[in-house]
Amino acid sequence: MRPKPLIAMRIAMACSCRTNRPSCEITPCEITPCGIPHAKLPKGRVAEDKSARRCDQPDGECGRWRHSDYTRCSPERVRATGAHRIAPMTTPYPPRAISSILGRDRAIVAMVHVRALPGSPRATLSPREIARHAVEEARVLADAGFDAILLENMHDAPYLLREVGAETIAAFTRVACEVRAAVNLPLGVQILAGANRAALGVALAAECAFIRAEGFVFAGVADEGLLAEADAGPLLRYRRALGAAAQGIAIFCDIKKKHTANAITADTTLAEHAHAAEFFGSDGVVVTGAATGMATPISDLSAARNACGLPVIAGSGATASSVRELLAVANAVIVGSDIKVDGVWWNPLDRARIDAFVRAAR
Structure with missing residues (x-):
């Protein structure tokens, strides 16, 4: 009845x-x-x-x-x-698959360390020359078989915290646009330190697929100073304000980020940071070692993967000997140092090391 x-x-x-x-x-x-x-x-x-x-x-x-x-x-x-997470979804908005951002799951992302930009202490090159160097490296990496490329202003040290000058944004935009025109791969932008709004603006202009964001959730004390305010709220509102074209730009956020003292959040676990990143609308979490070139602990990757349903990315210390193990847990790996001569990030690209890394990842 x-x-x-x-x-x-x-x-x-x-x-x-x-x-x-x-x-x-x-x-x-x-x-x-x-x-x-x-x-x-x-x-x-x-x-x-x-x-x-x-x-x-x-x-x-x-x-x-x-x-x-x-x-x-x-x-x-x-x-x-066999569940991917150890918790139900924290929001009613399901995460994007990493294959829709980077073109495949278990992706390998190569870092291009952009030469010192105008206005930074070590700047010596014109924007034209900086862009030429970045394009040359990007072409080598694309031809080698990497799935995506991430541009970063690593040579601009010491970095400004959160805000960078108009000259930095303008020069970086030129670099990103020329790399975008030269290679047919998903392209990402990171502007140190934690200049996430600027990175999003550059990514929009250059039609990039993603940005890497620092200080998205929680606070910490980095070598640039105090990352006192997490910017997930302002950043996602800024992305919305940029219009429909910006909505497809993914935001991968570092959690318990490298080069940072996390005493302020010592009573929170990496898993809780991953959980918060999901709740606050990140498209993926980046897990790293303590510093550039230092290995990402497998245990940390596992903790992040079990705590949230977002793609988990190994963000530092990947080598040809470790990439397969990392990809067994992570959805993607970012590599910068290992593909350079002697494994040092500021050295030129090493073709033999590049080929060895790509072979190991496949």
């Missing part, structure tokens, strides 16, 4: 919290007492909050499950189900 309209409406309202949410990527459960299937949420603890509830407590006549956005389940549960 069909339920009366009022009863049917109450059932629909009671069940809307599950039927309208995306799948949490955990196996579906049995039919609930109200006759409507629900996603089965994993058991586990929630964030340390007096108001938080355990996700394994049934609520209401239809037996639906309630949970916090920060609900986690055990690693054993993840291994048993």
Whole structure:
């Protein structure tokens, strides 16, 4: 017998919290007492909050499950189900697949360290010469078989914090546009230190696929100074303000970033940073070692991967001997130092090391 309209409406309202949410990527459960299937949420603890509830407590006549956005389940549960994450999605917005950004999963991204830009202490070249050097390196890397290229103003040290001059943005835009015209690969931009708005503007002008952002969530003390304010909120609003063309530019954010003292957030784990990055709208998280060229710990990659559903990227210390192990956990690897002569980031490209890295990754 069909339920009366009022009863049917109450059932629909009671069940809307599950039927309208995306799948949490955990196996579906049995039919609930109200006759409507629900996603089965994993058991586990929630964030340390007096108001938080355990996700394994049934609520209401239809037996639906309630949970916090920060609900986690055990690693054993993840291994048993083959789930990608140890928590349900923290937002109703599913992440983009990394293949839609970098062209493939298990991607290898080569770093081009752009020569010192006008206005920086070590600048000696004109924008034309800087762009020529970057294009030459990008072509070599594209021909070698890399999946994407990331441009970074590494030679501009000591870096400005968050804000860079108009001359830096203008010169970097020229470099990015010329590299974009020279190679048919996804292109990314990073402007040190934490100049994420500037990077987004350059990426828009040069039709880049992504930016790498520092200080997206949480705070830290870097060698440039205090990254006191996370900029996820302002940055995503800026991307929205730039219009429809900017919405496709992905933001990969560093968590517990290298060259940074993280004492301010010592009571938070890397997994919690990854979880927060997902909640705040990042398109991927970058995990690194303590400094440029230092290996990214596999345990940190695993922690980030288990804590969120975002693509996880190894951001430092990748070598020909370690890349396969890194790609067994990470969705992508960024390499800069290992493909240079003697493995030193400021040296010229080394063709033999480049070929060895690409072969090892495949």
